[in-house]
Amino acid sequence: MNKPSTRRKPEHSTHCRDLCGGSTTGLRHVLSAMPELAEVEWYRKQWNPARGDEIVDLSLHPRNRVFRGTNTRSLQEDLIGEKLLDSGVRGKRMLFRFSGDNWLGIHLGMTGKIRVESANFSPGKHDHLTLYQRKRALVFTDSRQFGRLRFHQGLDEPDWWKSDIPEIISPEFDRKFVGQFLDRHRKAPIKAVLLMQPGFSGIGNWMADEILWRAKILPSKRTGKLTGREHAAIFRATKFVVRKSLQTLGKNFSDPPRTWLIHQKWKRDGICPRHRTPLRHATIGGRITAWCPRCQK
Ligand SMILES: [Zn+2]
Numbered sequence: 001m002n003k004p005s006t007r008r009k010p011e012h013s014t015h016c017r018d019l020c021g022g023s024t025t026g027l028r029h030v031l032s033a034m035p036e037l038a039e040v041e042w043y044r045k046q047w048n049p050a051r052g053d054e055i056v057d058l059s060l061h062p063r064n065r066v067f068r069g070t071n072t073r074s075l076q077e078d079l080i081g082e083k084l085l086d087s088g089v090r091g092k093r094m095l096f097r098f099s100g101d102n103w104l105g106i107h108l109g110m111t112g113k114i115r116v117e118s119a120n121f122s123p124g125k126h127d128h129l130t131l132y133q134r135k136r137a138l139v140f141t142d143s144r145q146f147g148r149l150r151f152h153q154g155l156d157e158p159d160w161w162k163s164d165i166p167e168i169i170s171p172e173f174d175r176k177f178v179g180q181f182l183d184r185h186r187k188a189p190i191k192a193v194l195l196m197q198p199g200f201s202g203i204g205n206w207m208a209d210e211i212l213w214r215a216k217i218l219p220s221k222r223t224g225k226l227t228g229r230e231h232a233a234i235f236r237a238t239k240f241v242v243r244k245s246l247q248t249l250g251k252n253f254s255d256p257p258r259t260w261l262i263h264q265k266w267k268r269d270g271i272c273p274r275h276r277t278p279l280r281h282a283t284i285g286g287r288i289t290a291w292c293p294r295c296q297k
Contacts, residue, residue: 035108037091037168037202038245042253043114044094047138050084050116050131055098057132064128065145066112075151078102079131084138091201095161103158105150106140112147115139165201168242178235186224190234192285193223200238205287206262207245211237213261213272218296219289220282265290 035043058080062072082098089095094114096104106114121137123130129149131138140149152158166172181199182190194200194208203211212219215233217226226234248254256262261279264270270279272292279290 034110034204034206035092035112036204036207036245037089037242038207038248038250039253040092040094040108040202041089041246041250043108044087044089046114046116047084047087047096050133050136050138051086052083053133053135054081054083055079055131056081056134059123059127059130059132061128066109066128066140066142066147066149068148070149070151072151074153075104078153079104079151084131090161090163090167091165091197092204093161095157097157101153101155103152103154103161105148105152105158105161107148109142109144109146109148111144112140112142115141163201165198167201168203168238169246173239175232175235178238179231182223182226182231182234186222188223189220189284190217190223190226191219191287191289194234194238195285195287202242203238205289206265207241208285208287209265209290210241210256210261213292213296214241216295216297219284219291261290 058076060067060072060076062076067075078100079098079102082100082102085097085099087094087096092107094106094108096106098104106112108114117130117137117139119132119134119136121130121132121139123139124141126143127139127141128145129140140147150158150160152160166177178199181196182193185193185196185199191208191212194203194211195205197203200208209219211234214237215230217230217233245256248256259273261273264273264279270290271277272279272295274292274295277292277294280293281288281290283289
């Protein structure tokens with residue numbers, strides 16, 4: 001654990017202020033502004049204490065955008081009396097399985113969050129779904145409503161959950177898969193390709209920058225210009241960043257290692273953790289990107 005006195009508060013770029021409202025409550029707030037796979041994994045686990053317990057009541061905002069395409073009446077009627085069994089995560093998506101062949105899919109979007117409250121909780125304006133159990137309330141909240149809640153009934157998992165895209169931590173995400181995916185997007189800058197969910201499931205803006213910094217590759221470099229060695233470096237860095245993020249953020253929302261780029265990337269005077277060269281910033285692939293002009297070529 002870091003001592004509170006040594007934790008530096010990040011300064012906020014205009015973009016970051018957009019995302020997190022200019023709050024300076026610390027790095028964790030910046031990270032959680034746009035959940036990527038490690039944050040999603042952490043949120044998924046918040047409802048773990050509720051497994052095995054029955055849903056006794058339910059409250060939702062039926063016309064809210066987060067329920068687009070979902071039969072909220074069925075959700076309201078059918079989930080009561082059922083037990084939460086387990087949950088899983090794929091990229092940035094979560095699926096919660098309930099008894100009685102009921103399934104609830106959650107995508108956090110930009111500002112979605114999952115938490116547990118006491119059993120007498122009253123939902124606020126942004127708490128679009130609250131599942132009450134005898135001992136607690138399970139809450140989904142989303143101020144900007146880019147998140148999504150989907151309800152499904154059936155013996156088999158929902159079609160919208162099925163996927164051939166390998167999770168990065170799985171053995172199917174290998175050199176060959178990455179090489180073929182990069183070859184299919186030769187014209188795009190590599191930063192944009194790392195944000196493509198069919199290839200890099202669960203990767204978002206901060207992880208993509210971290211991967212490229214670690215692999216020492218310029219984010220604006222055309223993917224078709226990458227060498228075989230650079231393909232290998234991207235593959236290794238992706239596995240590493242994902243594994244470490246799951247061990248820190250994904251496990252208990254603790255910060256990734258202090259030597260990572262994430263601790264510098266939002267600062268106006270951020271420096272490369274390798275040799276303290278000032279970082280550069282530009283919009284690449286539609287997202288604010290930070291890189292070191294000295295070690296990323
Ligand atoms: Zn550097």
